[in-house]
Amino acid sequence: MADPSIPGGAGPGSAHPYLPHTTEDRMVMLSRLGLDSSSELFRELPSSLRMSRPLALPAALSELELLKTLKALADGNLNLDEHPCFLGAGVYDHYVPSVVDHVLGRSEFYTSYTPYQPEMSQGMLQAIFEYQTLICELTGMEVANASLYDGGSSLAEAALMGCRASGREEVLIARTVNPFYREVVATYLRTAGFAIREIPLDESGAVDLDLLAAAAGSGTAALILQSPNFFGILEDLEAAGNILRRRAPAASFVVSADPISLALLRPPGELGVDIVVGEGQVLGNHPSFGGPLLGIMACTEKLLRRMPGRIVGETTDAEGRRGYVLTIQTREQHIRREKATSNICTNQALNALAAAVYLTVLGKDGLREVAFNCCWKGHYARERFRSLRGFAIPYQGPCFREFVVNCPIPPAELNSALIRDGIIGGYPLARHYPEREELRSAWLLCVTERRTRAEIDRLAEAAAAAAALSPVFPSPEGGTVLENDL
Amino acid sequence: MKTIFERSRSGRRGLLIPPCDVPEVELDSLIPRRFQRGAPPALPEVDQLTAVRHYTALSRRNHGVDSGFYPLGSCTMKYNPKVAEDIARLAGFARLHPLQPAETCQGALALMHDLERYLAEIAGMARVTLQPAAGSHGELLGLMIIKAFMARRGDGERRRVILVPDTSHGTNPASAALAGYRVVQVRSGPDGDVDIEDLAARLGEDTAALMLTNPSTLGLFERRIEAISGLVHRAGGLLYYDGANMNAIMGISRPGDMGFDIVHFNLHKTFATPHGGGGPGSGPVGVVRELVPFLPVPVIEKGPGGYYLDHDRPLSVGKLHAFYGNFGVTVKAYAYIRSMGPDGLRQVSEDAVLSANYLLSLLRGHYDLPFDRPCMHEFVLSARKHKELGVAARDIAKRILDYGFHPPTTYFPLTIAEALMVEPTESESVETLDAFAEAMVQIARDAVTNPEMLRTAPHTTAVRRLDEVAAARNPVLRWKRRDSEKGEGA
Numbered sequence: 001m002a003d004p005s006i007p008g009g010a011g012p013g014s015a016h017p018y019l020p021h022t023t024e025d026r027m028v029m030l031s032r033l034g035l036d037s038s039s040e041l042f043r044e045l046p047s048s049l050r051m052s053r054p055l056a057l058p059a060a061l062s063e064l065e066l067l068k069t070l071k072a073l074a075d076g077n078l079n080l081d082e083h084p085c086f087l088g089a090g091v092y093d094h095y096v097p098s099v100v101d102h103v104l105g106r107s108e109f110y111t112s113y114t115p116y117q118p119e120m121s122q123g124m125l126q127a128i129f130e131y132q133t134l135i136c137e138l139t140g141m142e143v144a145n146a147s148l149y150d151g152g153s154s155l156a157e158a159a160l161m162g163c164r165a166s167g168r169e170e171v172l173i174a175r176t177v178n179p180f181y182r183e184v185v186a187t188y189l190r191t192a193g194f195a196i197r198e199i200p201l202d203e204s205g206a207v208d209l210d211l212l213a214a215a216a217g218s219g220t221a222a223l224i225l226q227s228p229n230f231f232g233i234l235e236d237l238e239a240a241g242n243i244l245r246r247r248a249p250a251a252s253f254v255v256s257a258d259p260i261s262l263a264l265l266r267p268p269g270e271l272g273v274d275i276v277v278g279e280g281q282v283l284g285n286h287p288s289f290g291g292p293l294l295g296i297m298a299c300t301e302k303l304l305r306r307m308p309g310r311i312v313g314e315t316t317d318a319e320g321r322r323g324y325v326l327t328i329q330t331r332e333q334h335i336r337r338e339k340a341t342s343n344i345c346t347n348q349a350l351n352a353l354a355a356a357v358y359l360t361v362l363g364k365d366g367l368r369e370v371a372f373n374c375c376w377k378g379h380y381a382r383e384r385f386r387s388l389r390g391f392a393i394p395y396q397g398p399c400f401r402e403f404v405v406n407c408p409i410p411p412a413e414l415n416s417a418l419i420r421d422g423i424i425g426g427y428p429l430a431r432h433y434p435e436r437e438e439l440r441s442a443w444l445l446c447v448t449e450r451r452t453r454a455e456i457d458r459l460a461e462a463a464a465a466a467a468a469l470s471p472v473f474p475s476p477e478g479g480t481v482l483e484n485d486l
Numbered sequence: 487m488k489t490i491f492e493r494s495r496s497g498r499r500g501l502l503i504p505p506c507d508v509p510e511v512e513l514d515s516l517i518p519r520r521f522q523r524g525a526p527p528a529l530p531e532v533d534q535l536t537a538v539r540h541y542t543a544l545s546r547r548n549h550g551v552d553s554g555f556y557p558l559g560s561c562t563m564k565y566n567p568k569v570a571e572d573i574a575r576l577a578g579f580a581r582l583h584p585l586q587p588a589e590t591c592q593g594a595l596a597l598m599h600d601l602e603r604y605l606a607e608i609a610g611m612a613r614v615t616l617q618p619a620a621g622s623h624g625e626l627l628g629l630m631i632i633k634a635f636m637a638r639r640g641d642g643e644r645r646r647v648i649l650v651p652d653t654s655h656g657t658n659p660a661s662a663a664l665a666g667y668r669v670v671q672v673r674s675g676p677d678g679d680v681d682i683e684d685l686a687a688r689l690g691e692d693t694a695a696l697m698l699t700n701p702s703t704l705g706l707f708e709r710r711i712e713a714i715s716g717l718v719h720r721a722g723g724l725l726y727y728d729g730a731n732m733n734a735i736m737g738i739s740r741p742g743d744m745g746f747d748i749v750h751f752n753l754h755k756t757f758a759t760p761h762g763g764g765g766p767g768s769g770p771v772g773v774v775r776e777l778v779p780f781l782p783v784p785v786i787e788k789g790p791g792g793y794y795l796d797h798d799r800p801l802s803v804g805k806l807h808a809f810y811g812n813f814g815v816t817v818k819a820y821a822y823i824r825s826m827g828p829d830g831l832r833q834v835s836e837d838a839v840l841s842a843n844y845l846l847s848l849l850r851g852h853y854d855l856p857f858d859r860p861c862m863h864e865f866v867l868s869a870r871k872h873k874e875l876g877v878a879a880r881d882i883a884k885r886i887l888d889y890g891f892h893p894p895t896t897y898f899p900l901t902i903a904e905a906l907m908v909e910p911t912e913s914e915s916v917e918t919l920d921a922f923a924e925a926m927v928q929i930a931r932d933a934v935t936n937p938e939m940l941r942t943a944p945h946t947t948a949v950r951r952l953d954e955v956a957a958a959r960n961p962v963l964r965w966k967r968r969d970s971e972k973g974e975g976a
Contacts, residue, residue, distance in 0.1 A: 016826070016830055016833065018758075018913060019830070019834065019912055020915040021840070021915075021916070029844040032844060033843055042738060043860065051739060051740065051743075055607055055608060056828070058824065060830050063825070070597075070817075070820075073596060075578055076592050077578045077592070078591070080583060081577045085586075087583045093583070095503075097500070099537060103538075103542075106545040107566075109548055109763055110761075110762050110763070111553075112550035112553075112761060112762075112763045113556065113558055113761045115764070116895075117883065118949075119884065119950070120887050121547075121549065122547040123545050124544075126489065128764075130490050137528050138529075149619035152805070152807060153619070153623070160664075180809070181808060184804070187806060191803075192664060264522060265521055265522065265523055266521060267523065288581075288582065289584050289810065290813055291766070291810065291811050291813045292812040292815055293808070310764065313961050314965075316953055317952050318950040321950070322487075324952075325957045327954070327958050327961060327963075328958055333622070337656045337660055337669075343660035343661040343663075344623075345655075346754060346765040348765045349762050351766055359530070361500035361534065362529070363499045363500055363501075363529050372506070372510070376506050376508050380508035412587075415587055416587070424590070452507055
């Protein structure tokens, strides 16, 4: 047992910066309660349940020691500030303006709770109201919620909305939707007792519309497409929507959209889409090893009562002032319990605030410029790889920010070589698409506005060099004949 | 106060984007016209200072733990250490892509692996996953695991019912419904504990699990938890632990030792990560040995070559999150556990329970106390007496705002009329507890001498009482340009 008279250390009873009670404070409180020791506070616990040993955890660290320890862990990672990164596939390296982290660092925001007492929480409530407005503007939809966990779980919730709204049980999902999202959707639907049917892609890298038409019918609850899709290819949402309306009029049309691309692309709201979801990490949130992210959801007025998540609405106070409150809470778990639209409580409010600040700071022109840069740089990169010997571009359609490259050597091998050059390469696709011959040696490359021409050129050169050095590089006649079987 | 849209002026911008250093090709040649947007989205157009002033003004119309006492029951609004904020922002954590090769993110994987072990030790579980993004997400995962386990065991088809106490948090039944279960409520007895006879009567061949919080949402320790565990397991069911109230028992008792099979943690409660105004949180889930194969993918493993992500889990329930959960939040929880150590965490729970009992002793004469038992880290009072005078729990809460405190939770649990759920946490000094008690006592007096003042509260906040009924009746859920905006001030 630590001696409290020895300064430092964190034995029982010694002072800690996060624990204001002194030994004297505790004595005063205990005596007011008529108790002799703290252990009597737990007198209702059966002795069989009381721990007889301390928790087997490392001893407490002071702040300085903590920083050193955590810094060592952080330094054990290659980070995107020091290594150009060509990974996308659901998380993207876009520039986060300094203003964003300064706003998020205001403790009135980040140490606050869900704004159940609106009079004391107008800041967060108005910020979310503005965020909802911005999402409606981007997506062209009528209403948006205050956030869900991430793009994948938002898509799952949208699928469930479709099932409930239509009374049907089968959700159609294109294989061109992000495979991680598809796995999340499948997990949610399976447990809720609904079926999922995947629609294959065609040779253009987009969903096969003929197969979609064949699959859609009276049992369809929803159709899920992603655009730009997982390969960066733009799907023909209008055509898909027409097919769905003809073949499965009760079904909901769900689209997973990219918020940055919506600065340039036709908003899903104009294309008859019922529910738009997406990943808001791209709007002012750091990649952060995959979380916290930002699940976006917006829908038509008609589906409002089925939409999960918190929603902020405008109202007035007792003196006629404009103000904001959480509203239509009868959808939510704390009121409707098992009849709620979902179980979500804590969501991603601070990440939604980051998105609102990002969209405000970038503004009408700034977001379009970022989107244009993604297009131009993505196009430039794609053409560089098209010209490299042994590399091929399997999909030719219009793409945004990402594209697929067929490599003459396994992409994982390419990536190892690139790491040695300080470059984080693209995402190997074969594991997710074993049925596609053209993806056996494929790589998904992502180019955001952060990538410079020099970085893209270096990537191409390093990839070409790595391929040339590899024992499996194609013969001088060209093509993708490999010496070893993949 | 103006919205950001009302501050916009065409031609202003808040950031310059670097000029493009590759050819600026005609958009039509990259993207066919029919895919292109007509008009650009109507985003704000403001200079950077206007944006900063706007958000600074908004922040000053908000109240966090750093602003003042925040005794929301079952939310554990404790101090959020600033060093954790700095750590989470280190480039080596914030600027990592989840799909980077494992050899380039060994530090992150090591942190997650260690945190899983710390949490497993704290709760007495065999293995933990950090994937769920919030407590209710963890509940959903827990229920999925139960379902998968029972399907494999062969009795999944008939075990369609989840039992929850009538005092349960709304997420419990909502999660059960989302997971495809039917929900049956179990009564609480007159002493506040789960009514064990009612439980026994409802347990059967159709029971999948009982979901419990311990201490309960009434702030009381479930004294018969061992008997409850025995009953549930003998009926073939599993026992699920809602970790919202774990702040009362760290280092003192463990759900695993009580008989729970699955546990979720709320890192944004017990483990001091900030609430963020509604998230991001994190809801890791721990399970006993038999349930480990069902954990979601990927699982972080340590091999001879270092840490790696294992996707090869044939019995896994699948995935609930595109990646690995809210890593940036788990970093802060890791920092907290390392800051407190085993003795510190135990002291946290002791102080939390001591403070709650102390505060209760100051208030019990002035408000109804439904259960005269020692409380744990929180307690529930009833404003039933005051309601008879025309002052509801809502009015009391609104008046507390005028004192600069955040009110306790109101109208929960549902079994207590005019409920006020108070959780001070271990972070608050005796002086703060005394000041809050003084305010509550004054309000109790005002309910008798000046009830109208309470019914029209708050009086000193940025806005007066807001009309929530009108908001729901006539929803306005986004800003739209209108002809006039009167009385919006600056």
